[in-house]
Amino acid sequence: MSEGPRFTLDGREIPLVPGQTVIEAADAAGIYIPRLCHKPGLEPFGSCRVCTVKANGRSVAACTYPASPGMIVESDTEEVNAHRKLLLEMLFVEGNHFCMSCEKSGNCELQALGYRFAISAPQLEFQFPVRDVDASHPDILIDHNRCILCARCVRASRDLDKKEVFGFVGRGPHKRIAVSSGTRLRDTDADVTDQAIDACPVGALLRKRVGFAVPVGRRLYDKVPIGGVPPAPEVPVSEEKRA
Amino acid sequence: MSKPRIATTSLCGCFGCHMSLLDIDERILTLAQLVEFDKSPINDHKDFTARCAVGLIEGGCANAENVHVLRRFREQCDILVSVGDCATMGGIPALRNMIPLEECLREAYVDGPSVFNPEGRIPDDPEIPLLLDKVYPAQEVVRIDYHIPGCPPSADTLWKTLTALLGGTSAELPYELIKYD
Secondary structure, eight states, rough: OOOSEEEEEEEEEEOOTTTOOOOHHHOOOOOOOOOOOOTTTTTTOOOTTTTTEEEETTEEEETSSSSTOOOEEEEEEEEEEHHHHHHHHHHHHTTOOOGGTTTTTOOOOHHHHHHHTTOOOOSOOOOOOOOOEEESSSSSEEEGGGOOOOOOOHIIIIISSSSOEEEEEEEGGOOOOEEEEEEOOSSSOOTTHHHHHOSSSTTTTEEEOOOSSSOOSSSSSSSSSTTSSSSSSEEEEOOOOOO | OOOOEEEEEESBBSSSSHHHHHHHOOOHHHHHHOEESSSTTTTOOOOOOSOOEEEEEEEEEEHHHHHHHHHHHHEEEEEEEEEEEHEEEEEEGGGGGGGGGHHHHHHHEEEEEEEOOOTTTOOOOOTTTOEEEEEGGGGSOOOEEEEEEESOOOOHHHHHHHHHHHHHHHOOEGGOOOOOO
């Protein structure tokens, strides 16, 4: 083993490069920490908290927290995974996620995390919020029903496409993605080749006329879980019971 | 020892989950040996004849009759399983949840482009169950013991769950069988 600074992740010694975040060091070591708003190549944002780990006993977002020598990080534990599962259920019930009719199904990171965490049905009350679809652009559409406010499109458009097409407006439950023209996507300089579209983890930002191109069974997460090998070969059907 | 009884129903669903149950192919012969079907659209028994070991619920609750049937299933079944995305999450019928009920009814019976209804009357016969304001997943109405996602859940998913439950073990699904579509 090479010399140099290290920290402990779930009992394993992981090398770190000064300046790396916990998730970057884990990725470099080939250890998957579940995440949604984090995407390598985009500036860390720390909004979804799915990558929450315990660093020296404190809950922190692995995508923004710097790795430091000697720190003890817990990620794949019952407690941390229960926390992640609850966050995922909250994301499912606070939007309108109709997987059966969504073009992103099978390739969606939110859905894939639901599968990975064996969520058979969210146990929280479904909100069914009223949200719109902006299909004004000839080649791209925004479906706010599916948006999880991860800001990947905001960051990709700003930092990779150099366009700043997307931004946030509103606060709390009223927060939503808006476009630079203020009204319709077609009045912005968004283009079908923008990296912002590929950055969307869910089916909120889609290219038109290319949906359902890959058959069921051959999609990204049909057989292999997001982040690779599942934690166990068999996952239980939810046994949570309502009081 | 008598065979365990099983009941099934389709509330606000499309019967796709029941079709998927029939899709277990020749294993249905084994199922017939394992269980006795009680109230179910498969044998067209309209009401329970005895207490059941397992009840399978397809569909969410869209009207008063759905709620009535679901509550009856909860009373009559030891283990209640919601089957499919409509029962577990509302599914396609819940697409109406974002539109006020009055608007839905007007579009369906008065304003729709293919509607012929000179009196402009919305069906209101007392025989017709009243619609709920929204479509509710089963677990928001009664306690549900197991949830099987999928639209529909595959025959293998249903078979694996049913045989596990009838065998008295906890139903466990491998990764490939948990699907929301």
